[in-house]
Amino acid sequence: MRILVANANTTEAITALCAEAARGAAGPGTEIIPATPRFGPEVISSRAENVIAGHALLELLAEHAGQVDGVLLAVSHDTALEAARQLMPCPVVGMTxxxxxxxxxxxxxxxxxxxxxxxxxxxxxxxxxxxxxxxxxxxxxxxxxxxxxxxxxxxxxxxxxxxxxxxxxxxxxxxxxxxxxxxxxxxxxxxxxxxxxGMACGVRLLEMLVALRLPKPRLGSFAVPQGRMVGGVSAPLAALLRGG
Amino acid sequence: MRILVANANTTEAITALCAEAARGAAGPGTEIIPATPRFGPEVISSRAENVIAGHALLELLAEHAGQVDGVLLAVSHDTALEAARQLMPCPVVGMTxxxxxxxxxxxxxxxxxxxxxxxxxxxxxxxxxxxxxxxxxxxxxxxxxxxxxxxxxxxxxxxxxxxxxxxxxxxxxxxxxxxxxxxxxxxxxxxxxxxxxGMACGVRLLEMLVALRLPKPRLGSFAVPQGRMVGGVSAPLAALLRGG
Amino acid sequence: MRILVANANTTEAITALCAEAARGAAGPGTEIIPATPRFGPEVISSRAENVIAGHALLELLAEHAGQVDGVLLAVSHDTALEAARQLMPCPVVGMTxxxxxxxxxxxxxxxxxxxxxxxxxxxxxxxxxxxxxxxxxxxxxxxxxxxxxxxxxxxxxxxxxxxxxxxxxxxxxxxxxxxxxxxxxxxxxxxxxxxxxGMACGVRLLEMLVALRLPKPRLGSFAVPQGRMVGGVSAPLAALLRGG
Amino acid sequence: MRILVANANTTEAITALCAEAARGAAGPGTEIIPATPRFGPEVISSRAENVIAGHALLELLAEHAGQVDGVLLAVSHDTALEAARQLMPCPVVGMTxxxxxxxxxxxxxxxxxxxxxxxxxxxxxxxxxxxxxxxxxxxxxxxxxxxxxxxxxxxxxxxxxxxxxxxxxxxxxxxxxxxxxxxxxxxxxxxxxxxxxGMACGVRLLEMLVALRLPKPRLGSFAVPQGRMVGGVSAPLAALLRGG
Amino acid sequence: MRILVANANTTEAITALCAEAARGAAGPGTEIIPATPRFGPEVISSRAENVIAGHALLELLAEHAGQVDGVLLAVSHDTALEAARQLMPCPVVGMTxxxxxxxxxxxxxxxxxxxxxxxxxxxxxxxxxxxxxxxxxxxxxxxxxxxxxxxxxxxxxxxxxxxxxxxxxxxxxxxxxxxxxxxxxxxxxxxxxxxxxGMACGVRLLEMLVALRLPKPRLGSFAVPQGRMVGGVSAPLAALLRGG
Amino acid sequence: MRILVANANTTEAITALCAEAARGAAGPGTEIIPATPRFGPEVISSRAENVIAGHALLELLAEHAGQVDGVLLAVSHDTALEAARQLMPCPVVGMTxxxxxxxxxxxxxxxxxxxxxxxxxxxxxxxxxxxxxxxxxxxxxxxxxxxxxxxxxxxxxxxxxxxxxxxxxxxxxxxxxxxxxxxxxxxxxxxxxxxxxGMACGVRLLEMLVALRLPKPRLGSFAVPQGRMVGGVSAPLAALLRGG
The missing domain is CATH 3.40.50.12500 (Rossmann fold)
Structure with a gap:
């Protein structure tokens, strides 16, 4: 099982710290893949940074969509959690x-x-x-x-x-x-x-969710986006939003 | 990992059904141990039955204390859940x-x-x-x-x-x-x-909780009982309540 | 009017204390009948004891069903209150x-x-x-x-x-x-x-409820049990659960 | 025990209806004293009428302060209930x-x-x-x-x-x-x-509260008013507000 | 725009203080009209006074109905606010x-x-x-x-x-x-x-509400009263309640 | 007074529609400045789009910081509202x-x-x-x-x-x-x-907030950001986050 540990700020040391905590708690057979956004706050400590980080995080996740079995958000405010949960084809959990x-x-x-x-x-x-x-x-x-x-x-x-x-x-x-x-x-x-x-709990909850193989909802505000047109975002993110 | 699937009513067929659902969802290495109370309602469908079943369930759990790694309550109202969580030395989860x-x-x-x-x-x-x-x-x-x-x-x-x-x-x-x-x-x-x-979610949540190895609280209303004197219950349950 | 003051632990001194408080507050013509369970905790101070005491209490109440006009639970956590309220043919109030x-x-x-x-x-x-x-x-x-x-x-x-x-x-x-x-x-x-x-308030509230002569609900989760099969309980309790 | 059944509108027929319901439910020895305000709405069915009726009701209650053991507000919105509870030297209950x-x-x-x-x-x-x-x-x-x-x-x-x-x-x-x-x-x-x-429940709850003889709070927002100067109200109401 | 600053107690100095605060915050073209009730508490500091003041306030507002564009209640508990909102043909806001x-x-x-x-x-x-x-x-x-x-x-x-x-x-x-x-x-x-x-916020919120020209609801508990018969109140208040 | 009507999607027609509604409701002397983000969703209808739009919106606002007296978010989910409120030196209101x-x-x-x-x-x-x-x-x-x-x-x-x-x-x-x-x-x-x-209410609420001249909080989670380092954002947004 491949679990993406996605930081939402650009400080690689924090990504590493979180990934290490996740690895220490992960079950056998779980691979932890650390990821750090390309842009955004070094450390989130304002509401505006949290919003920017949300976008950066979705960009980051989109690059890994289809290649990981679950996503653990390594960011304390569960930044963009619901959006990521809707967007990604796999389970997503926030650390808090x-x-x-x-x-x-x-x-x-x-x-x-x-x-x-x-x-x-x-x-x-x-x-x-x-x-x-x-x-x-x-x-x-x-x-x-x-x-x-x-x-x-x-x-x-x-x-x-x-x-x-x-x-x-x-x-x-x-x-x-x-x-x-x-x-x-x-x-x-x-x-x-x-x-x-949060990292220990999150990695184990993800293992659990991945094992349950719940389908995505086909209705409601967590159904996967379809036909959304979004400019100025990366090709992978645009593709996810277009769906299909 | 040994997980007790504890029914709170005396209908063995329901225990079997729940155990089967749990087995179907369990991870490799997880053993499901079904258990049915010795007394109480055949099927819980009143508040009074739920109370009686709570006692029967605690008796049942006490027999397995120390021999299982987690307990999944196979009863829809999460009967006696908080009591079991306080009492048992291992994680306990209710199906609902x-x-x-x-x-x-x-x-x-x-x-x-x-x-x-x-x-x-x-x-x-x-x-x-x-x-x-x-x-x-x-x-x-x-x-x-x-x-x-x-x-x-x-x-x-x-x-x-x-x-x-x-x-x-x-x-x-x-x-x-x-x-x-x-x-x-x-x-x-x-x-x-x-x-x-509930059985599928519960067995996976238990695997996760067992893996986290959280200690029991030493303070508060979920700390393990100590020195409690209770008459008319089985020896194993009385022992658990006495603690020590 | 006969009011059962039902302790949920087995310490007779507490029953006596509570009955005395109830008597001191009761109206003229109200008879206080103290009762202590046959089994269960000496003093409830854990969640598990509260569950066991719930069963013991229902056993105790069943013995008096039909012979008292109201029941006051002399136990601080209103143990098994809703169950007793559903089960008994008379009003039931908890002290807290x-x-x-x-x-x-x-x-x-x-x-x-x-x-x-x-x-x-x-x-x-x-x-x-x-x-x-x-x-x-x-x-x-x-x-x-x-x-x-x-x-x-x-x-x-x-x-x-x-x-x-x-x-x-x-x-x-x-x-x-x-x-x-x-x-x-x-x-x-x-x-x-x-x-x-709680005892003073409870005995007076019971007098009030008895006087109102509210019928039992015929629908919903407080309707009297009918046809419930419960093993390992006393004959009076089993009879109440069977209804009829 | 003397219980004032205080209507908050000026329709005597409603007062009579409510008093009759109260009498039908009252215990032996409880005297029901019906009372109707001297001014205000014939029937309350707007928020403004409810406010006016609140004043009319306090005037009415003040006339009976010290002469009744309890007050039952015979008005569906429990008009001025908290104010009456603070003001009066006896228990007050609203019908709803x-x-x-x-x-x-x-x-x-x-x-x-x-x-x-x-x-x-x-x-x-x-x-x-x-x-x-x-x-x-x-x-x-x-x-x-x-x-x-x-x-x-x-x-x-x-x-x-x-x-x-x-x-x-x-x-x-x-x-x-x-x-x-x-x-x-x-x-x-x-x-x-x-x-x-509400009348049946209220009269019985009042009997219960009167029997409990709870003192008035000496602190907080339900303590009896002291030294309040209020113009344009009746002498009895002014006196209650002045306290002393 | 004419805004009534309506005190609910009879202390003119407080009315003046509040009116001054309102004037200091008001926009150009907003006229502040201070008003003090004819009866009621000098200073509201009990629940009963608040009820009496509610009536006094409605009397006061009725005198100005149709002559002001908005009402700001200069009383800290937003006394009779909902009643005034229903009654008056213009927006009403409470200071708190x-x-x-x-x-x-x-x-x-x-x-x-x-x-x-x-x-x-x-x-x-x-x-x-x-x-x-x-x-x-x-x-x-x-x-x-x-x-x-x-x-x-x-x-x-x-x-x-x-x-x-x-x-x-x-x-x-x-x-x-x-x-x-x-x-x-x-x-x-x-x-x-x-x-x-509260006065500064209130006067500006009223300017805003007046500008929005929202109609009164024709349904529900804030619809203007119609055909209400209320005795012992002033002619203007009685007329408002009669509607028509 | 200059009020920025900031859309969070890139459809100029919606910006125009909202700006027109705002202008129709604005007071004399209020100038409406419509603005549309440079990137992001054409129309927000998923959670992920809302997150991306939040970033786009903050970029847009940063360009106007110091040049407008208030910001009205012309987007139904009040996208990034709290972040914008913290970030901007002027009042910000969301349309919903x-x-x-x-x-x-x-x-x-x-x-x-x-x-x-x-x-x-x-x-x-x-x-x-x-x-x-x-x-x-x-x-x-x-x-x-x-x-x-x-x-x-x-x-x-x-x-x-x-x-x-x-x-x-x-x-x-x-x-x-x-x-x-x-x-x-x-x-x-x-x-x-x-x-x-929302546009009518929002423009009037902003006029009110601008008139009140409330200072920004110096403490807490709405205090203006200071010394935040954020990469990959526009110079104006980076400057706002750096503060100083």
Whole structure:
């Protein structure tokens, strides 16, 4: 099974980090294919960047359409997730979506910890329909760079946030954002509740979806596009939108 | 990997049907172990039966605790799901839960079709936090026996309900109830949207959860019981509740 | 009028405590009949125990079916409430349900204070449809035993929680859990808002429901069971499920 | 116990009808005191009338403050309910509130049938926090006059609506509006689910609240007014608002 | 364009303050007509006063019906808003409604700061359907008199509340209550997010609604009243309710 | 005042149609500047096209940043609205957002009628937080081309949908989609409730927002981007994202 791990920003190091986390969690026989967009934000941290990244991501996916069995979006806001799900002939899962839905299978309510602001996570989780299962969100005032410079200090702060969320009723905590990908093993021993890594959850959910072989819907807003005319996009993306 | 397919009613034929559906969907290396309670309802179709079946199910699970890697509840109302999840040392998934969460990964809103009443499904889906992703519920006024007597007629009615739900905005339809287990392959060709079988979704979700090796929470309402004294239950169940 | 005060755990002292609280609140002519299950948890404090207790409770109720005019569940999570409501030929009310609905008739939002965790209360109140009327939940990190050992200290902590909930917008506070049954008179003088005791509210709500003489629904998921075959339960419970 | 049945419109016949329904349901020892406002709408059927009636109702209540043990608002939109609850030294219940909360104790979801439009009922039920327990609303395109002229025809239409609501998942049906007060006994025999009369439910809920002797909150938005200066109102109402 | 700025309490100084704020924000050609009720509360701070003020307000509006192009309710709880909207032949907007809806056009979630209690604001915002866009509410324990006596001290406390709300995820903050009308310019320079003044937002929204020339609905609960008979109200109000 | 009417698809005729509707509704002194993206879908009718259009739209807006006083998104799904709101130094409003929020100021619940599917509208309205104010959605199975070919026939069908929505409780109906822009005057005479045109509502809301001169938030997820590095976008867009 070939799973595309598609970053939505142009920082190859993040793609590599996410791909590594995915590989560490993948089942035997699952090949992880990392991919990075050709244009767009280096790191998404504004709403406008997220929109641009959505386009860049669809371009990236279109190049791989038909050549992969599933797509895992390695981007914390599940950028362009629904669009990709409609567009691609294979299952698509977002990393935060994956972690949140897995959390629902492991307990009652969940928390989320990330670097920086949390409002866009709150919005995304509400869009996923999971607002009533969210116990709380904590944004650590730190950057990925801080995590590189002072890993122990940052880990301590994340650990504190995890404990606080557990105290607020979270039965598990999602590690939000690509920057936290792969940190679960280091943080888990001290944590009072299970930690959920979006890449690990996502790759396993994709394996599951691929195995189920669900057909695409023929009706509704997730039916594959047909006859759409779109200018200024790559040939593969234009072809997908034209369908046929 | 050993997965217990645990029915919550005492009708072995349903256990067998569900186990077969699970086996058909399971990955290589997954062993399906069917299990039927020693007491309780022949078929659950009242709230009281569901409560009794919950106890019977926990007794059943306790016998297998430590000997299986995951538990799939082969009962449409996800009977005693949260209790089983807290109690057992391994992941536990309910068949309706499994289908509904999978539906969320395959589209926007989903529908559910079943035999008989739908209110208890509506309640269960709301408890799962997915009310905003539910497009509609349709209860076919038929019984499992009707499905045996007149499979084509019943299939036609189910097909009509699926089309109606798709028209109401469902991007996929959950086949609710053990009686519909394994019917997806027959119904899918005519259906405009993907059909979700709880046993198939559940066995694959369990494989995924087992692979993730999430620890049990040490805090909160899903932490394993400790020191609970319970009379009149089997030794294995009493032991699990005592913990230690 | 004969009202069954049915505990769902096997600790007779709790049954007695609850029955006393019910008697203290009952109208003239109301007879309180305490009842304790024959099996199940000594004290419910896990989800699994709550499921087992649900079965034990239905067994207990079945013994009294037709001999009582109403049933008050003396168990904080309104264990098996909906099942009992469907099963029994008379009105059934849960103690937490009773307190929460009464709170709605006495103000805008309410709070709840209890010993231990609060997540299962949050879930139950949401199932009752009252999430938007809940101002907050506070779990005192104490046990019923602490309340016996240091009643003044524990009362002070409960009082603090009540004041905190009032500050969060609660117009009244539910005393959650059988362990707090009967404590309202002692705590009320210092409390800035009315305190609601589930037994007191419940017995009065039952008197009201009995007086209304509402028929049972003949349709839907609360219609009395008919022809249900259930093995391994007592004769009275089996008879109720068979109906006729 | 003295219970004021306070109409909010000036049609004495409606007051009498409601008082009769209340008397028919009241316990022994409960005296029903009917009261009609001195000004305001003859029949409330617009939002503006409802506001005017709110003022008229508070004037009416103030005259009886201290002389009654409870107040039942005999007006379908629970006009000025929260204000009356804050203002009066005794419990206050609205007839629709009473029926809806009773419905919650008798099943899962409920329906409501009334004459005319239903949007304001939908809003009121949502304000009570019960939106998730409402299965549906049906407004019969008829007037109270029609019910007088053609009682059998109107009863047939109401019966049809009740059956339709039961089919939509209502476990009980609220008869909405003073015009339907007292009709439950006639309609119940044909109805598949229990019918709830606001006056009957209300008088019994008040008996229950009076018996509980809950103190008034000393904090928050339901604490009794103190030192409020209000011009152009009657002396009794002004005095209540001044407090002291 | 003539816009009526209608206070719902009888304190002319508040009317003047609100009218001044409205004038400061109004477009060229907009005339602000201040109006104060003839009876009712000096300052609304209880639920009962709000009901009485509703009637007083409708009396006041009726006097101006047909002579103004729009009505801005200069009262923080949007008193009698829906009734006025149905009754008047011109657009009607409430000051808190105006600020909250404007906040939704300027960011994601908003906060609200006011003097005194916040529960009635929470209820009103939920009635407007905006509960999911409310980040938080803070009630400063101060009175309008405090603001006159110690403007700097009170401004500091309001500023602190604004910062706290921004920290909770508010992208803007509504200044709630007539007492804060006109304070935005003074507080804005220090505030990290935009501040919304109900009078400023309201007058501009009214200009917009007047310009759109939407017809009144001919159906439903906002259609103009016809043939309503209401006693004890002024001739203009009675005439409006009679319609024709 | 200069208002940019920004289409998100590349069909100039739609831009012109929308600009004309905006001009027809604009106040004196408001200049409408139509703009069409350089790339992207001819007509958006899939989720993927909406994502691509979001990027194209931001490119388009960036060219006009600093040269316009407000931006009206002439695209039915409010494409990239929140991103544009964060990015641009001036107010930004979406056409569907504008119509829905205006509807809330004109009645209780609203309906929406459009060509084609409605699920993405349902999602967008829920994201705006207005789910509880939505009475219903109807998608006419017609295309914009049908409207050109058979305007009377299509108008009849739209009229039927409007009446149906009014019957479901809608106090007003939003005409959804650019294809219906400008049709309100033709349809209004027959409609029982006011019709809302997104362009008309939007241009007036923008005039209002521009007049209010709200500052941009300095904190949170709508604060202007600073120091964002984005490759492969136009110089103006890159500059806006870099900030400074």
């Amino acid at each position: 979506e994956a972690a949140c839905f897995t959390a629902c299978l492991a307990g009652g309510r969940f928390g989320l910890v990330t670097f920086g602001g949390t409002e866009t996570y709150r919005e995304r989780i509400a869009q996923h329909g999971l607002a009533s299962r969210l116990a709380g969100l904590i944004g650590i005032p730190a950057t990925p760079q801080d995590a590189v410079r002072d890993p122990a200090g940052v880990a301590t702060r994340i650990g504190g946030a995890i404990a606080e969320l557990a105290g607020q009723g979270a039965d598990s905590v999602v590690l939000g954002g690509a920057a936290l990908a792969g940190m679960a093993p280091r943080l888990q021993p001290e944590a009072p509740v299970p930690l959920l890594d | 839960e499994a289908a509904c969460f999978t539906a969320c990964l395959a589209g926007g809103r989903f529908g559910l079709v079943t035999f008989g009443g739908t209110e208890t499904y509506r309640e269960r889906i709301a408890q799962h936090g997915l009310a905003s992703r539910l497009a509609g519920l349709i209860g076919i006024p038929a019984t499992p026996q009707d499905a045996v007597r007149d499979p084509a007629g019943v299939a036609t009615r189910i097909g009509g309900a699926i089309a109606e739900l798709a028209g109401q905005g469902a991007d996929s339809v959950v086949l609710g109830g053990a009686a519909l287990a394994g019917m997806a392959p027959r119904l899918q060709p005519e259906a405009p949207v993907p059909l979700l079988d | 349900e009773a307190a929460c609905f009464t709170a709605c008739l006495a103000g805008g939002r309410f709070g709840l204070v209890t010993f231990g965790g609060t997540e299962t209360y949050r879930e139950r109140i949401a199932q009752h449809g009252l999430a938007s009327r809940l101002a907050g939940l506070i779990g005192i990190p104490a046990t019923p035993q602490d309340a016996v050992r240091d009643p003044a200290g524990v009362a002070t902590r409960i009082g603090g929680a009540i004041a905190e909930l009032a500050g969060q917008g609660a117009d009244s506070v539910v005393l959650g859990g059988a362990a707090l049954a009967g404590m309202a008179p002692r705590l009320q003088p210092e409390a800035p808002v009315p305190l609601l005791d | 509130e009473a029926a809806c909360f009773t419905a919650c104790l008798a099943g899962g979801r409920f329906g409501l049938v009334t004459f005319g439009g239903t949007e304001t009922y939908r809003e009121r039920i949502a304000q009570h926090g019960l939106a998730s327990r409402l299965a549906g609303l049906i407004g019969i395109p008829a007037t109270p006059q029609d019910a007088v002229r053609d009682p059998a025809g109107v009863a047939t239409r109401i019966g049809g609506a009740i059956a339709e609501l039961a089919g939509q998942g209502a476990d009980s049906v609220v008869l909405g509006g003073a015009a339907l007060a007292g009709m439950a006994p006639r309609l119940q025999p044909e109805a598949p689910v229990p019918l709830l009369d | 409604e105006a600020a909250c809806f404007t906040a939704c056009l300027a960011g994601g979630r908003f906060g609200l700061v006011t003097f005194g209690g916040t529960e009635t604001y929470r209820e009103r915002i939920a009635q407007h359907g905006l509960a999911s866009r409310l980040a938080g509410l803070i009630g400063i324990p101060a009175t309008p008199q405090d603001a006159v006596r110690d403007p700097a001290g009170v401004a500091t406390r309001i500023g602190g509340a604004i910062a706290e709300l921004a920290g909770q995820g508010a992208d803007s903050v509504v200044l709630g209550g007539a007492a804060l009308a006109g304070m935005a310019p003074r507080l804005q320079p220090e505030a990290p997010v935009p501040l919304l003044d | 957002e504008a119509a829905c929020f205006t509807a809330c100021l004109a009645g209780g619940r609203f309906g929406l009628v459009t060509f084609g599917g409605t699920e993405t509208y349902r999602e967008r309205i829920a994201q705006h937080g207005l789910a509880s104010r939505l009475a219903g959605l109807i998608g006419i199975p017609a295309t914009p081309q049908d409207a050109v070919r058979d305007p009377a026939g299509v108008a009849t069908r739209i009229g039927g949908a409007i009446a149906e929505l009014a019957g479901q409780g809608a106090d007003s109906v939003v005409l959804g989609g650019a294809a219906l822009a400008g049709m309100a005057p033709r349809l209004q005479p027959e409609a029982p409730v006011p019709l809302l045109d």
